[in-house]
Amino acid sequence: MSGHPKRRASELAVGQTHEALLVEDLSRTQIAMYAGASGDFNPIHHDEPFARSAGYPSVFAHGMLSMGLAGRLLTDWLGDGVLREFGVRFVRQVWPGDTLRGRAIVTAVGADGRVALEVAASNQRGEPVIAGEAVALLPA
Amino acid sequence: MAEFEFPVDRSAILAFAAALGETNPIYWDEAHAAKTPLGAVIAPPTFAVASAHWNPHHALRGIRRIPAAAPGREARPSESAGDGASLLRVLHGEQRFVYHQPIRAGMRLRVSTRAGKSWEKQGKRGGKLRFSETITEYRDEAGELVVTATSVGVVTEKAVEA
Numbered sequence: 001m002s003g004h005p006k007r008r009a010s011e012l013a014v015g016q017t018h019e020a021l022l023v024e025d026l027s028r029t030q031i032a033m034y035a036g037a038s039g040d041f042n043p044i045h046h047d048e049p050f051a052r053s054a055g056y057p058s059v060f061a062h063g064m065l066s067m068g069l070a071g072r073l074l075t076d077w078l079g080d081g082v083l084r085e086f087g088v089r090f091v092r093q094v095w096p097g098d099t100l101r102g103r104a105i106v107t108a109v110g111a112d113g114r115v116a117l118e119v120a121a122s123n124q125r126g127e128p129v130i131a132g133e134a135v136a137l138l139p140a
Numbered sequence: 141m142a143e144f145e146f147p148v149d150r151s152a153i154l155a156f157a158a159a160l161g162e163t164n165p166i167y168w169d170e171a172h173a174a175k176t177p178l179g180a181v182i183a184p185p186t187f188a189v190a191s192a193h194w195n196p197h198h199a200l201r202g203i204r205r206i207p208a209a210a211p212g213r214e215a216r217p218s219e220s221a222g223d224g225a226s227l228l229r230v231l232h233g234e235q236r237f238v239y240h241q242p243i244r245a246g247m248r249l250r251v252s253t254r255a256g257k258s259w260e261k262q263g264k265r266g267g268k269l270r271f272s273e274t275i276t277e278y279r280d281e282a283g284e285l286v287v288t289a290t291s292v293g294v295v296t297e298k299a300v301e302a
Contacts, residue, residue, distance in 0.1 A: 003177070003178065004166070004176040004177050004178050023161060030159065033159035034159040034160075035202075036155065036159070037155040037156040038190050039192035039193040039195075039204075040192060041201055041204075062232075063232045063235070064186060064232070064235065065159070065160070067186050068159075068160040068184060071185035072160055072162060074185070075164065075185065076164070080164070080178060081178050081182055081242040083185050083239050084238070086185050086186075086236070086239070087234065087236030088235060088236075089234045090233060090234065
């Protein structure tokens, strides 16, 4: 399994950072699209009266939508089918109207082409929404 | 806990990629994919969760009645989910994937889920937090692992605060 890498491990150095805009002004439509595509129909993500009755100011996005957006940052930068591991912790809710920026930082580069990364996303107030790690296998 | 088939089709991958705002043709364009070493349309890294559509134990299925819910498990979002805790007290705390090979359009995956570790922690705002892992293995028709997914659910003692 070699995937379709966009770069070599030797082009990357520990501490190197890649940043990208993940989503600008997140829409309720996108959250609804994610519900339909993922099969997660928890009403807290699409039913505004339900969300308000539960004490939230509005619906909020699935954590997995934020993770999916961060996955896009990794695949756009490193290539397709090159990830070996990807994990995140959901730190804070993401609301309609939020703008998310993502960041990946290289934490280790192996001689075998394994590249370890720290992955995070934050909202327009600079608050972290997800934090995690990934490992990609690239040509050495 | 559950075992079911997850047939992966290109339309499902396209809808998932579209919801992420993707523009990468590897997620729908067969002619493009054929020119890459992958050779076929593949799914985005978090796509495995869309197996929920085929999981008879999935509790957050909206009005879906197919496939039929497994007996003894609740499948109405307005009622309790999972182990009886209110929907509002269950949070998705963490998600991890280990990739053994890419998920390709046309694969017929065999999905099996089992309970992993569980532990408790005292929450910052008071109340106990109960963590439990669900481990999901996706295998191809030859029985080879494709993806291993670990989801960590958090059940709060008190209602979740915004």
